[in-house]
Amino acid sequence: MADDRYQGHDYYLIDELLTEEHKLIRETVRSWVKQNVSPIIEEYAQKAEFPRHLLPGLGEIGAFGPYIPQEYGGPGLDQISYGIIMQELERCDSGLRSTASVQSSLVMFPIWSYATEAQKQKWLPRLATGELLGCFGLTEPDHGSNPNGMVTNFKDAGDHVILNGAKMWISNAPFADIAVVWAKDEEGTIRGLVVERGMEGFTTPTTHGKWSLRASATGELVFDNVKVPKENLFPDIRGLKGPLSCLNSARYGIAWGALGSALDCYDTALRYSKERIQFGKPIGSFQLQQKKLAEMITEITKAQLLVWRLGVLKNDHRASPQQISMAKRNNVEIALRTAREARQMLGGMGITGEYPIMRHMMNLESVVTYEGTHDIHLLITGMDVTGFNAFT
Ligand SMILES: Cc1cc2nc3c(=O)[nH]c(=O)nc-3n(C[C@H](O)[C@H](O)[C@H](O)COP(=O)(O)OP(=O)(O)OC[C@H]3O[C@@H](n4cnc5c(N)ncnc54)[C@H](O)[C@@H]3O)c2cc1C
Numbered sequence: 264m265a266d267d268r269y270q271g272h273d274y275y276l277i278d279e280l281l282t283e284e285h286k287l288i289r290e291t292v293r294s295w296v297k298q299n300v301s302p303i304i305e306e307y308a309q310k311a312e313f314p315r316h317l318l319p320g321l322g323e324i325g326a327f328g329p330y331i332p333q334e335y336g337g338p339g340l341d342q343i344s345y346g347i348i349m350q351e352l353e354r355c356d357s358g359l360r361s362t363a364s365v366q367s368s369l370v371m372f373p374i375w376s377y378a379t380e381a382q383k384q385k386w387l388p389r390l391a392t393g394e395l396l397g398c399f400g401l402t403e404p405d406h407g408s409n410p411n412g413m414v415t416n417f418k419d420a421g422d423h424v425i426l427n428g429a430k431m432w433i434s435n436a437p438f439a440d441i442a443v444v445w446a447k448d449e450e451g452t453i454r455g456l457v458v459e460r461g462m463e464g465f466t467t468p469t470t471h472g473k474w475s476l477r478a479s480a481t482g483e484l485v486f487d488n489v490k491v492p493k494e495n496l497f498p499d500i501r502g503l504k505g506p507l508s509c510l511n512s513a514r515y516g517i518a519w520g521a522l523g524s525a526l527d528c529y530d531t532a533l534r535y536s537k538e539r540i541q542f543g544k545p546i547g548s549f550q551l552q553q554k555k556l557a558e559m560i561t562e563i564t565k566a567q568l569l570v571w572r573l574g575v576l577k578n579d580h581r582a583s584p585q586q587i588s589m590a591k592r593n594n595v596e597i598a599l600r601t602a603r604e605a606r607q608m609l610g611g612m613g614i615t616g617e618y619p620i621m622r623h624m625m626n627l628e629s630v631v632t633y634e635g636t637h638d639i640h641l642l643i644t645g646m647d648v649t650g651f652n653a654f655t
Pocket of ligand 1: 408
């Protein structure tokens, strides 16, 4: 990949809305990414390999559970800091951000919110440092957008339960030490439990052949009569609100993160437009190329304001799931559009690994699908504003 010459873009002086701490965190993560990830990410994506050696570094910069309190090993930062970290990671690669999102919002968040004190002490500090990697099992082969239909289930067997079923499309699964799994009990109620690598009957086959998120490991979780001790069950949380609260936290991070990809594509295309000469002039001097850049920075600026405001609401515990859904859908959509336009601006060079745009574009095809597809988020907003359920 060409040198990482990324500089942030702040057309509306939104930095004035950030604290000095926010800016320091951004600088720290950006320089860590430039030093440790930018030089290798293209190679790992091409090889479809997960850069596992980065886990301790991600822990050190606070990317695992940024808002988890210090008593459990997290840095105890606010929600805007969490968003900024996700943005800087995804500015480099959505797969890198996915690893951190899953660990933070889909593994540490439910343990912090729903686990017993002993469970929190057992797992959170080691997840925060990256010593342990976690994954989150909700989606099943026959139940994606409709997780309520899940068939993975467990039966009471004294001091343990017996878990059966399968989860599909699970980020981090092939390397995860623990899995937060959502399954139905004998009454058909959804419960959360932690399954640990090494438990008999638990396997995590890798999903091969992805053209997207190639530097993030994806796999299945297969449970064949797995004996899970009852102390691994979350004691009180019941129903879909458990996993949905995790998705809410992750979607918030994705809204910030996808904007990182958009910024990187814009930054690359803007620089290229000034350097690439055709017909004796930089291509950036042609009106059609300026139209693309003008539309990109306009949408990026709107998206930056959206996530900043959402972060303020989230810090105040006032961000509704519907508001988060809107930001996830909008920001991934504008990132995808930015990537597609930016790729065209680089001509043939746009399809190569010399530049990050094609990788961002392919990654975003997963981001627009996971954590609720674009269409499902449209339905959430539609239901919120009309009061009518158009899902079924
Ligand atoms: C790379 C990757 C990583 C992932 N990581 C995880 C993970 O870590 N953990 C996890 O649990 N899951 C994960 N997922 C799964 C992801 O959340 C699902 O793929 C997603 O929820 C969609 O489910 P599905 O693929 O089964 O599509 P489906 O639900 O089958 O949807 C297919 C199409 O139908 C549309 N559709 C569905 N219902 C409706 C409706 N009522 N009205 C209109 N349109 C509808 C959808 O919008 C979509 O376009 C991951 C997916 C990918 C691709």
